[in-house]
Amino acid sequence: MLNNKWLHTFYVLVEVGHFTKTAEKLFMTQPGVSQHISKLEAQLDVALINRIGKSFELTEAGKTLYDFIKLQKQQEQTLKNSIKEDSEYKGMCSLGCSGAVATLIYPHLLSRQAQYLDLSIHLQADSNQGIIDKITKNKIDLGVVSQQLPSTELHFEKIANESFCLILPASYKDKQVSFSELLRLGFINHPDGHQYAERLLTANFKGEFKSITQFKQSGFVNQLNQILLPVAFGLGFTVLPEFAVKQFNEPNKLFTLPLAHPISDDLYLVHKANKELPQRYNWLRLNIGKFLAVS
Amino acid sequence: MLNNKWLHTFYVLVEVGHFTKTAEKLFMTQPGVSQHISKLEAQLDVALINRIGKSFELTEAGKTLYDFIKLQKQQEQTLKNSIKEDSEYKGMCSLGCSGAVATLIYPHLLSRQAQYLDLSIHLQADSNQGIIDKITKNKIDLGVVSQQLPSTELHFEKIANESFCLILPASYKDKQVSFSELLRLGFINHPDGHQYAERLLTANFKGEFKSITQFKQSGFVNQLNQILLPVAFGLGFTVLPEFAVKQFNEPNKLFTLPLAHPISDDLYLVHKANKELPQRYNWLRLNIGKFLAVS
DNA sequence: CTATAACCATAACAAAACTTTATCATAAAA
DNA sequence: TTTTATGATAAAGTTTTGTTATGGTTATAG
Numbered sequence: 001m002l003n004n005k006w007l008h009t010f011y012v013l014v015e016v017g018h019f020t021k022t023a024e025k026l027f028m029t030q031p032g033v034s035q036h037i038s039k040l041e042a043q044l045d046v047a048l049i050n051r052i053g054k055s056f057e058l059t060e061a062g063k064t065l066y067d068f069i070k071l072q073k074q075q076e077q078t079l080k081n082s083i084k085e086d087s088e089y090k091g092m093c094s095l096g097c098s099g100a101v102a103t104l105i106y107p108h109l110l111s112r113q114a115q116y117l118d119l120s121i122h123l124q125a126d127s128n129q130g131i132i133d134k135i136t137k138n139k140i141d142l143g144v145v146s147q148q149l150p151s152t153e154l155h156f157e158k159i160a161n162e163s164f165c166l167i168l169p170a171s172y173k174d175k176q177v178s179f180s181e182l183l184r185l186g187f188i189n190h191p192d193g194h195q196y197a198e199r200l201l202t203a204n205f206k207g208e209f210k211s212i213t214q215f216k217q218s219g220f221v222n223q224l225n226q227i228l229l230p231v232a233f234g235l236g237f238t239v240l241p242e243f244a245v246k247q248f249n250e251p252n253k254l255f256t257l258p259l260a261h262p263i264s265d266d267l268y269l270v271h272k273a274n275k276e277l278p279q280r281y282n283w284l285r286l287n288i289g290k291f292l293a294v295s
Numbered sequence: 296m297l298n299n300k301w302l303h304t305f306y307v308l309v310e311v312g313h314f315t316k317t318a319e320k321l322f323m324t325q326p327g328v329s330q331h332i333s334k335l336e337a338q339l340d341v342a343l344i345n346r347i348g349k350s351f352e353l354t355e356a357g358k359t360l361y362d363f364i365k366l367q368k369q370q371e372q373t374l375k376n377s378i379k380e381d382s383e384y385k386g387m388c389s390l391g392c393s394g395a396v397a398t399l400i401y402p403h404l405l406s407r408q409a410q411y412l413d414l415s416i417h418l419q420a421d422s423n424q425g426i427i428d429k430i431t432k433n434k435i436d437l438g439v440v441s442q443q444l445p446s447t448e449l450h451f452e453k454i455a456n457e458s459f460c461l462i463l464p465a466s467y468k469d470k471q472v473s474f475s476e477l478l479r480l481g482f483i484n485h486p487d488g489h490q491y492a493e494r495l496l497t498a499n500f501k502g503e504f505k506s507i508t509q510f511k512q513s514g515f516v517n518q519l520n521q522i523l524l525p526v527a528f529g530l531g532f533t534v535l536p537e538f539a540v541k542q543f544n545e546p547n548k549l550f551t552l553p554l555a556h557p558i559s560d561d562l563y564l565v566h567k568a569n570k571e572l573p574q575r576y577n578w579l580r581l582n583i584g585k586f587l588a589v590s
Numbered sequence: 591c592t593a594t595a596a597c598c599a600t601a602a603c604a605a606a607a608c609t610t611t612a613t614c615a616t617a618a619a620a
Numbered sequence: 621t622t623t624t625a626t627g628a629t630a631a632a633g634t635t636t637t638g639t640t641a642t643g644g645t646t647a648t649a650g
Binding site: 005028029031032035036053054055 | 637638639640645646647
């Protein structure tokens with residue numbers, strides 16, 4: 001740890017080229033300057049100046065140190081200018097959410113970044129638990145999750161509701177779909193597939209449905225935008241949030257089963273309760289809900 | 296000037312997340328840590344942490360400061376590693392010399408740089424006085440000049456000798472060239488032209504030559520490698536250092552007048568007497584003379 | 591060429607800054 | 621609720637830092 005005061009004295013000495021005048025400039029006495037330089041040299045174990053009579057020359061190490069101090073001073077100035085700054089349009093916003101939410105909101109984030117070039121938004125798709133962990137560990141500041149935990153450390157705010165849909169190939173349109181039909185068709189799985197399916201099937205096929213393991217697994221894809229492809233091909237059914245279905249580009253190849261007991265999850269914005277989010281998060285907090293609202 | 300010790304305490308506190316444990320780690324007591332943080336906050340006039348019961352959260356300013364300290368620590372480490380280093384093959388060499396010398400040695404410097412990529416050589420063409428000034432003001436470390444000054448501050452070392460040549464168009468080859476012939480032909484001027492010409496003509500045309508103003512000026516070029524073009528075209532004569540002539544690519548179009556009284560300048564390597572040059576200058580000091588020796 | 595003034599280094603002392611001890615208030619844990 | 625742990629604050633003690641006093645050396649003036 002280099003003593004900043006000594007560094008400053010050395011810096012001024014180099015610019016002034018004179019111990020006594022340096023002392024005057026720093027409102028101290030000449031021996032103080034001498035001592036600062038000696039101490040610096042002792043600490044770095046290298047000669048900073050070459051004393052020639054009453055004058056001196058910078059050594060190579062001295063020049064190196066001088067340049068270093070100059071740089072540090074600039075950086076410190078930059079810090080002092082920026083540390084109190086809190087702009088809506090500058091800085092990094094870190095956000096975590098599910099893959100489905102990510103694909104839905106990412107275009108909006110990009111257009112915002114395009115508009116405010118000093119703004120950078122880091123979007124990270126993750127599981128609920130992963131998001132909570134990252135917020136707790138200060139890896140990200142804001143999250144969108146589908147469950148509200150009873151934590152005093154975290155602040156939750158409901159922003160949207162995602163309905164789950166049971167998606168079938170279009171050939172089932174206007175038909176009566178029985179549970180055995182589903183069994184025959186088979187399930188297309190994806191990362192949150194089992195969880196979604198269990199909830200939806202339990203509510204809507206009471207008695208018949210016991211466990212997702214009843215179904216033959218007709219496929220698994222881990223890319224959100226490809227989950228619906230096998231369904232469109234007639235290879236199976238799946239359960240997804242409504243807005244993940246909306247963005248599929250061949251909706252006429254799909255059929256969304258009308259449900260007697262609709263199932264949905266609330267979505268919450270999460271951040272640390274005791275950490276006030278900077279201004280640049282305002283827009284996100286205000287608008288994410290809109291982006292997720294299914295028209 | 297931010298106190299480095301306080302910064303370090305804050306840095307450790309952020310990593311540890313605990314005042315008491317931070318104190319232990321820093322071999323100090325807990326109140327010390329509290330005070331360091333308070334002082335930093337007072338100095339920067341901004342809250343760095345948000346105290347929540349006995350725990351705390353970093354504020355935005357705190358995060359900014361933490362990142363700043365992290366960077367500074369890295370830089371300080373880099374400094375400590377490099378400040379004692381003195382390699383032959385690393386760092387910046389700054390050199391000043393005349394345009395003639397520059398064109399002669401520049402290819403050698405480039406090939407050296409190509410061999411040692413961490414070496415950077417800054418070559419600056421300038422007048423003798425300009426070079427001396429720059430060395431005195433520490434803008435450059437080394438110079439090649441054609442006069443030795445009686446300065447105690449500077450160290451001169453003779454490294455080469457540049458002969459001056461009177462250059463005529465090839466058509467004068469093997470002819471007796473009289474002074475009136477020169478007057479008729481006219482003088483091609485260049486930055487150091489008058490100085491060179493006065494010295495050479497005074498010595499070799501005693502009685503006849505009075506001043507360079509006797510000559511009609513047939514041209515002026517300020518690019519070294521183009522000075523000899525008008526001479527080759529038969530448009531005039533000029534006076535140049537021998538090694539500036541050697542590099543002209545159509546020597547058969549030129550004729551160098553044999554002189555009764557050869558004129559030459561000694562060339563000196565200059566640097567500050569009290570400033571030991573780093574190792575990376577060794578090669579330059581050793582070899583510049585060779586590059587300037589006319590074979 | 592000596593005398594004088596300017597300059598930097600060193601040592602001893604004074605002042606300031608810092609660290610610790612002591613104590614209190616509050617929060618987490620039992 | 622009681623106990624234990626944690627951090628803040630104030631006052632005392634310690635260390636560090638800066639100043640005064642002094643001396644040696646180098647430049648400048650007479």
